Amino acid sequence: MIAFSPGVPGDHLKFSVSRRVAYCLMPDKLPKRFASFAIAIPLYQLFDYAIEEGNEALVGTRYRLPFAQGYKTGILLSLQDSVSLQSHRIRLAQECLDATPVISKHLIALARWMADYYLQPPGEVLFQCLPRYLRSSKPGKPHRVKYWHANALEPIVRKSIQRRSPKQHQILLAIEAAPDGLNAIQLKLINPGWAGLVRALEAKKAIEWGWAKPPVSDHTSDKLPDLNTGQEQAYAAMNSRFGQFSVHLLDGITGSGKTEVYFRLIHEQLMQQRQVIYLVPEIGLTPQLVDRVRRRFGEQFALSHSALTERQRYDSWDRFRRGDVAIMLGTRSSLFSQSDRLGLIVIDEEHDHSYRQDDGIRYHARDVAIKRAQMLDIPIVLGSATPSLESLNNCEREHYYHYQLTQRPTRFAPPGIQLIDCRNVKLEYGCSNFLLCRIDHHLKQKGQVLLYLNRRGFAPVVMCHECGWQANCLHCDARLTLHQSLNRLLCHHCGFVQTPPSVCIDCGNVGIKHYGIGTEQLEQGLKKRFPQYPVIRIDRDSIASRDDFAQRLETLRQGEPCLLIGTQMIAKGHDYPAITMSAILDADQALFSASYRASEALVQTAFQVSGRSGRGDRQGEAYLQTSFPEHPLMQALTQASYRDIARSITRERKMLGFPPYARVVMFRADALSLEQAIQKLDAIKQCLQSCAISHQVKCIGPIPALMTRRIGRYRGQLCLISADTRRLRALLREVMPDIEAIKSSQSVKWVVDVDAFDL
Ligand code: ADP
Ligand code: ZN
Ligand code: ZN
Numbered sequence: 083m084i085a086f087s088p089g090v091p092g093d094h095l096k097f098s099v100s101r102r103v104a105y106c107l108m109p110d111k112l113p114k115r116f117a118s119f120a121i122a123i124p125l126y127q128l129f130d131y132a133i134e135e136g137n138e139a140l141v142g143t144r145y146r147l148p149f150a151q152g153y154k155t156g157i158l159l160s161l162q163d164s165v166s167l168q169s170h171r172i173r174l175a176q177e178c179l180d181a182t183p184v185i186s187k188h189l190i191a192l193a194r195w196m197a198d199y200y201l202q203p204p205g206e207v208l209f210q211c212l213p214r215y216l217r218s219s220k221p222g223k224p225h226r227v228k229y230w231h232a233n234a235l236e237p238i239v240r241k242s243i244q245r246r247s248p249k250q251h252q253i254l255l256a257i258e259a260a261p262d263g264l265n266a267i268q269l270k271l272i273n274p275g276w277a278g279l280v281r282a283l284e285a286k287k288a289i290e291w292g293w294a295k296p297p298v299s300d301h302t303s304d305k306l307p308d309l310n311t312g313q314e315q316a317y318a319a320m321n322s323r324f325g326q327f328s329v330h331l332l333d334g335i336t337g338s339g340k341t342e343v344y345f346r347l348i349h350e351q352l353m354q355q356r357q358v359i360y361l362v363p364e365i366g367l368t369p370q371l372v373d374r375v376r377r378r379f380g381e382q383f384a385l386s387h388s389a390l391t392e393r394q395r396y397d398s399w400d401r402f403r404r405g406d407v408a409i410m411l412g413t414r415s416s417l418f419s420q421s422d423r424l425g426l427i428v429i430d431e432e433h434d435h436s437y438r439q440d441d442g443i444r445y446h447a448r449d450v451a452i453k454r455a456q457m458l459d460i461p462i463v464l465g466s467a468t469p470s471l472e473s474l475n476n477c478e479r480e481h482y483y484h485y486q487l488t489q490r491p492t493r494f495a496p497p498g499i500q501l502i503d504c505r506n507v508k509l510e511y512g513c514s515n516f517l518l519c520r521i522d523h524h525l526k527q528k529g530q531v532l533l534y535l536n537r538r539g540f541a542p543v544v545m546c547h548e549c550g551w552q553a554n555c556l557h558c559d560a561r562l563t564l565h566q567s568l569n570r571l572l573c574h575h576c577g578f579v580q581t582p583p584s585v586c587i588d589c590g591n592v593g594i595k596h597y598g599i600g601t602e603q604l605e606q607g608l609k610k611r612f613p614q615y616p617v618i619r620i621d622r623d624s625i626a627s628r629d630d631f632a633q634r635l636e637t638l639r640q641g642e643p644c645l646l647i648g649t650q651m652i653a654k655g656h657d658y659p660a661i662t663m664s665a666i667l668d669a670d671q672a673l674f675s676a677s678y679r680a681s682e683a684l685v686q687t688a689f690q691v692s693g694r695s696g697r698g699d700r701q702g703e704a705y706l707q708t709s710f711p712e713h714p715l716m717q718a719l720t721q722a723s724y725r726d727i728a729r730s731i732t733r734e735r736k737m738l739g740f741p742p743y744a745r746v747v748m749f750r751a752d753a754l755s756l757e758q759a760i761q762k763l764d765a766i767k768q769c770l771q772s773c774a775i776s777h778q779v780k781c782i783g784p785i786p787a788l789m790t791r792r793i794g795r796y797r798g799q800l801c802l803i804s805a806d807t808r809r810l811r812a813l814l815r816e817v818m819p820d821i822e823a824i825k826s827s828q829s830v831k832w833v834v835d836v837d838a839f840d841l
Contacts, residue, residue: 115139116165117175119147119156122209122217126822129156129205130165131175142183142190146176146219155219157185157208184216186420192454199453200836201747201818202443210443211418215396229263230280230291239286253279257289267385267394271372274632307491309346313339316485317346323483324350324426324461329452331432331473332465333725334487336496336693337657340465341371343487344428345378347463352382352408356425360411361447363434363654364388369632370639370657375411386412386419414439414447417454425460427451431654432464432473433686435839444835448473467693468686468724471732475742492659496693497702499719502665503711511607512599512667514707518611520663525615525643529662529700533604533647534691537668538621539563540603541596544571546586548593553580557794564596565623566603576793604647604667612645620648653690659698664691665705673713676788677840678740681715682731689724740841745807747814748838749800749821750787753830756796760784762830763800769820770802770813777813779804782841801841 117139118128131147133139139161147156153176165172185193185208193211197204209217232254244251256272257264269276283289309317312334320330320343334340348358362371364387375383384398384407402410403420410419414437417427429437429448437447448464455462464473464482477484490496504514512535513521521531541564544553553562555573562571564582571580585592605619618634625631638646641660646652672684688706696702708716718727736743749766753759763784774781780803787797804810826832 116162116172117158118160118162119145119175120159120205120208121147121149121154121156122205123154124203124206124826126203126818128159130162130172131156132172133161133175139178140180140183141187142185143181144179144184144216144219146179148173148176153219155179155217156205157190159190159208179219184212186422188457189418189420192418192450192457195453195457196443196445196450200443200445201814201834202445207443210415213392213396213399215392228291229265230257230269230289231263232258232289233287235288239288243283243286243288247279247282249273249275250279250283254283254288263292267390268381271369274630306346306349307342309342310339310489310491312487312489313343313491316487317343319483319485320347320461320463321350326461327456327459328461329455329476329482330461330463331469331477331482331484332463332487333469333474333477333484334465334467335490335724336467336690337490337492337697338467338487339491340467340487341374341430342491344430344463344465347426348379348409348428351425352379354425356408356423357402357405357421358409358426358428359416359419359421359424359451360409360428360430361417361437361451362411362413362430363436364413364651368654368656369635372411375409379409382407383409383411386410386416388413417447417451424458427455427460427462429462429464431466433466433468433470434654435683438839440839444833446837449837468689469728471682471728471735472742474725474728475732490697492697493699494696494701496689497696497704499688499692499704499706501711501716501720502705502707503709504707505709505711509599510611511604513604513607517665517667517705517707520665520703520705521608521612521645524663524703525612525645527662527700528643528660530638530641530643530658530660531645532652532661532664532691532694533608533645533667534649534653534665534687535599535601535604535647535667536649536687537563537598537600538574538602538623538649539572539600540566540606541598541600543597544582544594545597546589546591546594548591549586549589551586551588553582557791559789559791563600575789599667601647601649608645608647616642616644618644618646620646620652622649622651624648625651650687653687653694656694657697658694661695661697661702662700663703663705664695665707666691667707669706670708670710673710673715678735678738679840682728684715685719685724685727685731688719739803739805741837744803744805745810746838746841747802747810748835748841749784749802749832750797750835751784751799751830751832752792752795752797754795756786756790756798758830759796759798760786762824762832763798765824766821766832767800769824770817773813773816774802777804777809778806779810779813788840801838803841 115133115135116130117133118130121129139158141158141160143158145156145158147154189211193208194204197207243254253269253272253276269280273279316332332340332343348360351358362368372385384401386395386398399419401407410416429451432448439445452462473482476482502514502516507514524531543561544564545551553571555562555576555578557578558573558575560573560575562573562580565572569582571582583594586594601619601621605617609617616637618637637644638658666688669684672680692704695704706719710716735741749763751759751762767781767784771781782803783800784798787799790796802810
C-alpha cells in the first residue's frame with residue numbers, strides 16, 4: 083500500500099495525485115496503456131480510460147466503464163500510450179465484455195463519418211450501429227438457434243393428427259420436408275400460431291428440438307425467368323460497372339421487374355462468395371417479398387425488422403456477421419450489419435421516408451449506405467418507381483448511373499390516373515357515387531379493389547355546430563380524432579385519450595357532430611354497401627397484431643374479390659395480381675400544405691397507389707377523387723409521367739433555392755414554454771450569425787415550429803440553408819464547437835438535424 087502520510091512539504095502534490103490514482107486503480111499494477119472509448123451519452127466527446135496491462139485490448143470490443151457514480155458500457159476505439167487528461171482523473175476500465183470485436187474498424191470509421199456529417203454525439207452514433215441487444219452490457223451469446231426435427235411416426239398417430247388438427251399436420255409436413263429442421267422464424271411464417279402447434283406436436287412425440295447451426299444450403303434450383311430487354315440491358319450495364327464504388331438508380335415503373343433485377347445482381351454476388359445488404363422500407367408489411375427471397379435463395383438470408391424481438395434481430399445480425407447467411411434483408415438499421423466481404427448494397431423504394439431516422443440520431447439510411455459503399459469501394463443499387471428528386475438530380479449531374487424500365491413484363495401497363503371531380507357531389511363515407519359504381523363493377527368482374535385514405539380513425543374533426551367548439555388535444559396543437567369502435571377521442575401525436583363528450587364543453591349544446599372521414603368509417607360504410615365481399619382494413623390500429631395482418635394479406639393473395647382499404651401502409655411495394663382498381667380518396671390537403679415537400683409526396687403516392695393495380699392478366703384502373711380537378715398538379719397527374727412531373731417540381735425547387743439545390747441544417751429546440759425554446763435558439767444563433775454572413779449562408783429564425791406545441795412541449799426552429807454545401811460545412815466546422823458547448827437539458831432541449839426533411 084502507498085502510505086498516505088503528508089511527507090515532506092513539496093511532495094504534497096505528488097502524493098495527492100498518486101493517492102487518487104491508487105484510489106481507483108490497483109495499486110501494485112499501475113497501467114501503462116490508455117484507451118479512448120465511445121459511450122452512448124449526448125456529449126460530443128470520447129472518454130479516456132486506463133486499461134490493465136496484460137489484457138489483450140481489441141478495438142471494437144465493449145467494456146464496463148466506471149462513469150460518474152455508476153457504470154456504463156463503452157466501445158474501445160483506439161489505444162494510446164499517453165493521455166491528455168491529468169493522470170489523476172483517469173479511471174480504470176473494468177472487464178471487457180467481448181472476446182471478439184462487436185463492431186469492425188470499417189463500421190467505426192463509418193460511424194465517425196456519420197457523427198461528423200450529421201453533427202451528432204459520436205458515442206450515440208456508434209451505439210446506434212450495434213444491434214439493440216448489444217447496446218447494454220449483455221454479453222454476446224454464442225449463436226444457438228432451436229431447430230425442430232421430425233420423428234418417425236406410427237401411421238395411426240399421423241392419421242389422427244391429420245384428422246384432428248390440419249394446422250398441426252401442416253407444420254409437421256413442413257418440418258418433415260426440411261432436411262435440417264425448421265427454426266422459430268421459419269415456423270412462424272408457416273403459421274403465426276406456431277408455438278402452440280409445436281408444443282402439441284412435441285407432446286405427441288411427433289417432433290423434437292435440438293440446437294443447430296442453420297443449414298447453409300446451395301442456391302435453390304428455382305429456374306430464373308428470362309429477363310426482358312429492359313431488364314437485361316439494365317442488368318448488363320450495372321454488372322459491367324460493378325468493379326468499384328458506383329451508385330446505380332434503377333428507375334422503373336411499378337411492376338416493371340426491378341426486384342427481379344436485384345435478384346440477379348444478388349445472385350452474382352453470391353456466386354463470388356460475397357455478402358449483400360438488401361434494404362426495404364418495411365418488411366412486416368410485405369411477407370410476400372420474404373417468400374420470394376426464400377424461393378430464390380433458400381435459407382441463405384437473415385431478416386431484421388421491427389416486428390422481431392431484440393434477441394431475434396441480434397441473431398440475424400450474428401448469423402450475417404459470421405457468414406452463415408449471405409443476404410441481410412432488413413429495414414433501415416440493417417444497413418449497419420457487419421460483413422468483411424460485403425459486395426453490394428440494394429435499397430428498394432429509395433424514395434421512402436422510412437429511411438430517414440427522425441428521432442434520436444438523425445440520419446438518412448440511403449445517404450449513409452452510399453457512404454458505406456464508397457468506403458468499401460463497392461456498388462450500391464437504388465430502386466424506385468418514384469425516385470426522390472435528390473436521386474434524380476444526382477443522375478442528372480452524372481453522380482449516379484441511371485437506368486429506366488418503362489414496361490411491365492406482364493401484359494398490361496400501369497393504368498393512367500383518372501380524376502373524379504367531387505365538387506358539389508354528395509359523398510357517402512368519403513366516396514362519390516361514381517366511385518362506388520366503379521368499385522361495384524370491379525368486384526363483380528372478380529377484381530380486388532384498393533382504396534387509399536391516409537387518415538385512420540372514424541372522423542378527424544369533432545365539434546359543436548352551435549358555438550364552434552372543437553375537440554383539441556390538451557398537449558398538442560392538434561385535433562382529436564374520433565375512434566368510434568373504442569368510443570374514444572385520440573390524439574395521434576401524443577396518445578392523449580378522452581371519452582367523447584355528449585354535450586358541448588363550452589355551451590352545453592347536445593348536438594356534437596363529427597366531420598371528415600377516416601379509414602374506420604370507410605370500412606363500416608363499405609361493409610354495409612358491399613356485404614357479400616370481405617373488407618380488409620390495413621392501418622396502424624387494425625394491425626395491432628402482426629400475425630393477424632399476415633393472415634389478412636393471405637386473403638388478398640388468394641385472389642378472391644375483396645376490398646382493401648388503408649393508409650400509406652398499403653401503398654408500399656405490394657404485388658397482388660388480382661387488384662384491378664385502385665383509388666385515392668382524399669389527397670387535396672397536400673395541395674395546400676405548408677410543407678414544400680407535399681407535392682412531391684402526393685405525386686409519389688399517386689403513382690405508387692395507381693401502380694398497385696393491373697399487375698396481373700387484366701388491365702387496371704386508377705382513380706383520384708378531388709375537389710380541385712383543375713389544379714395544375716392534379717392535371718399533371720392525369721397526363722404526365724412521374725419523370726416529367728418530378729422534373730417540373732425540381733425546376734420549381736431550383737427557383738426557390740430549396741433542396742435538392744440547397745442543403746438545410748435545422749436546429750430545433752423544445753421546452754415547457756415557447757420563450758425558453760426560442761431563447762435557446764437565439765443563443766445558438768449568437769454563435770453562428772457573424773460566420774453565417776461571411777460564409778453567405780442564409781439563417782432563418784428562430785421561429786415557432788409548424789406544430790408549435792407537441793406532447794406538452796413548445797417547439798422552435800432555426801434553419802440554415804445554402805446552395806453551396808462546402809460553405810455550409812465550413813461554417814458548421816467553425817461554429818459547432820461553440821454550439822456543442824450550449825447545454826441541452828431535459829427542461830430545454832436542443833438538437834441539430836442535418837439535411838432536415840422539411841423547413
Ligand atoms: P417491381 O419490383 O418493379 O415492382 P417485380 O419484380 O415485383 O416488379 O415484378 C412484377 C411482376 O412481374 C412479378 O410478379 C414478377 O414475378 C414478374 N416478373 C418480373 N420480371 C419478369 C420477367 N422477366 N418475366 C416474367 N415475369 C416477370
Ligand atoms: Zn358548443
Ligand atoms: Zn396530443
